[in-house]
Amino acid sequence: MHLDNEEEEYRMTLSRFESMLKTNKVLFFDSEEFESIILHYLDSGKLTLAKKALKLGQEQHPNSTSLKLVEVELLIFQNKLEAADKLLDQIEEIYPTNEEVYIQRSTVYSKKGNHLDAIESLKKALKLTEDLADVYSLLGMEYLLVDEIELAKDSFIQCLENDEEDQSALYNVIYCFDFLSENNEAIDFLTAYIDRKPYSEIAWHQLGRQYFALKNYKKAVWAFEYATLIDDQFLGAYLEKGKSLEKLKKYKEAIENYVVTLELDDPTSYVLLRIGSCYEDLNNFPQAMEYYKRAVHEDPSLDKGWLSLTDLSIKEEKYDKALMYLQKAINIDEFNDKYWLRYAVLNKTLLDFKEAEKGYKKAAELGSHIMEHWIGWADTLYVLGDYEEAINKLLQVMDFEADNADILYRLSVLFFTIENYDKGSEYLEIALTKNFEKREIIKTYFPIQWESPFVQNTIRKFTKQ
Structure with missing residues (x-):
C-alpha cells in the first residue's frame, strides 16, 4: 500500500510539472521532486526536458x-x-563525506577507461555509504572490465550478502564462477543461497546449468524442475530441462518441455x-522432417x-532431396569444409x-585434412581417370x-x-608388410x-617369403 502511494505521488509530481510547462505557470517543487523528475526524463532519453527541469x-x-x-x-x-x-571537485570540497561524489567520479573514470581509478573511488564510497549493495555491484563491474574475475566474484557475493534480491548480482556472480570454470564451487554457493531463499527460480535455474556443465544431467533436470514449479512461465528453465532430457535420451519428455516453450512464446528455429x-x-522421421522444415521456415538462414x-533425407535414401537441402546450407555458409565434404560424399x-x-x-582448400576424405578424393580421381x-x-x-595401409594399397x-610396375610392386609389398589382411x-x-x-604375382611372392 505504501509503495502504491509513492507511485501515485510520483505520477502526480510528473503531471504537475508537465502541466506547469504547458501553462508557463511557475509551481514549487522540493529538491527531491526535481531530482526524480530529472532522472525520469534522463532514463527516458528526453534530454531537453531533463535540462529544463534541472534549470x-x-x-x-x-x-x-x-x-x-x-x-x-x-x-x-x-x-x-x-x-x-x-x-565533482566543487561538490567534494564542500561535502567530502558524500558517497555519491565518489560513485559519480567512478563513473567518470570508467567512461574515460581509467578503471583502476574508478575502483579506488568506489572503495572510498564503500566507507561512506549505507547502500553497500549498489556500490559492491558497481565495483564488481569495474573488476570485470580489468579482468580481475576473482575480485569481481567477491564483490558480487558481497552485494548479495547486503541485498539477496539483487538478481543481476546473482547472474554476475555465476558468470564469474563460469569464467573461472568453478562449477562445483558455483553449486556450493547456489545451494547455500537456495537454503536461504528456496523460492528463487533464478537460483534453481542457475544450479541446473552448473549440473549440466558437469554432465550430471539427472541433477540438472531436478534443478530445472524446481525452477519451473516455482515459475511455470519460466521459458529458459523448460528449454534447459529439454536439453538435459535429450542428454538422458528421454526424447519424449524433452519434446514435452520444448513444446511448452512454444506455448509460452513465439516459436524459435x-x-x-x-x-x-x-x-x-x-x-x-515424418515428424522430424516436419519440425526441421518449420525451423528453416522460421529462419531460412539457419x-x-x-x-x-x-542428413535425414540421406537416412531415407532420398539423395536428390538431400543434395537440394545441402546446397541451401552451402549457400548460407560456403566456407564450411564439413558441408563441402558432405557435398562430395553425396555426389559420389x-x-x-x-x-x-x-x-x-x-x-581441402578450406583446410580439411581428414585422411579418409583425402582417400575418398583419390578414389574419385581414379574413377575420373586422373x-x-x-x-x-x-x-x-x-x-x-x-x-597407412589404405593409402599404400591404393x-x-x-x-x-x-x-x-616397379613402383606398384614396391608399394604393394610395403602395404602387405604393414597389413596383410587389408589386401581385400x-x-x-x-x-x-x-x-x-x-x-597376384606380388602377393604370391610375398606369401612365400
Whole structure:
C-alpha cells in the first residue's frame, strides 16, 4: 500500500510539472521532486526536458547538493566528462563525506577507461555509504572490465550478502564462477543461497546449468524442475530441462518441455530444430522432417536446419532431396569444409564424380585434412581417370600417415594402372608388410587390378617369403 502511494505521488509530481510547462505557470517543487523528475526524463532519453527541469530546480534550490549531483549525471549522459569532473571537485570540497561524489567520479573514470581509478573511488564510497549493495555491484563491474574475475566474484557475493534480491548480482556472480570454470564451487554457493531463499527460480535455474556443465544431467533436470514449479512461465528453465532430457535420451519428455516453450512464446528455429532432432532419435522421421522444415521456415538462414534436412533425407535414401537441402546450407555458409565434404560424399553416392571431386577440392582448400576424405578424393580421381592427380593426393596425405595401409594399397593400384610396375610392386609389398589382411581393399574396390598378374604375382611372392 505504501509503495502504491509513492507511485501515485510520483505520477502526480510528473503531471504537475508537465502541466506547469504547458501553462508557463511557475509551481514549487522540493529538491527531491526535481531530482526524480530529472532522472525520469534522463532514463527516458528526453534530454531537453531533463535540462529544463534541472534549470528550474536550481533556480528554486540553488544550494541543493542532490541537484548538483544530478547535474553531474546529466553531464556524464552528454559525455561532458571534464565538466562533470570539475563540478565533482566543487561538490567534494564542500561535502567530502558524500558517497555519491565518489560513485559519480567512478563513473567518470570508467567512461574515460581509467578503471583502476574508478575502483579506488568506489572503495572510498564503500566507507561512506549505507547502500553497500549498489556500490559492491558497481565495483564488481569495474573488476570485470580489468579482468580481475576473482575480485569481481567477491564483490558480487558481497552485494548479495547486503541485498539477496539483487538478481543481476546473482547472474554476475555465476558468470564469474563460469569464467573461472568453478562449477562445483558455483553449486556450493547456489545451494547455500537456495537454503536461504528456496523460492528463487533464478537460483534453481542457475544450479541446473552448473549440473549440466558437469554432465550430471539427472541433477540438472531436478534443478530445472524446481525452477519451473516455482515459475511455470519460466521459458529458459523448460528449454534447459529439454536439453538435459535429450542428454538422458528421454526424447519424449524433452519434446514435452520444448513444446511448452512454444506455448509460452513465439516459436524459435532453435527449439523447432531440437524437437525435430528428438523425433529423429525416436525414428519418427515424418515428424522430424516436419519440425526441421518449420525451423528453416522460421529462419531460412539457419544452415544447421538445412543440414538436418540433408542428413535425414540421406537416412531415407532420398539423395536428390538431400543434395537440394545441402546446397541451401552451402549457400548460407560456403566456407564450411564439413558441408563441402558432405557435398562430395553425396555426389559420389549419386555417381556424379565430377561434382564429388569439386566438393573434395573445396574442402581441402578450406583446410580439411581428414585422411579418409583425402582417400575418398583419390578414389574419385581414379574413377575420373586422373591417375597422376590421384597419386599426388595420396602422396600428400602420406606426409601425415606414412604407414597407412589404405593409402599404400591404393598407391600400388594407381602405379599399376599407369604401368609403373616397379613402383606398384614396391608399394604393394610395403602395404602387405604393414597389413596383410587389408589386401581385400584391392579386391573390393579395384577388382580389375586384383585380377592382374602383377598384383597376384606380388602377393604370391610375398606369401612365400
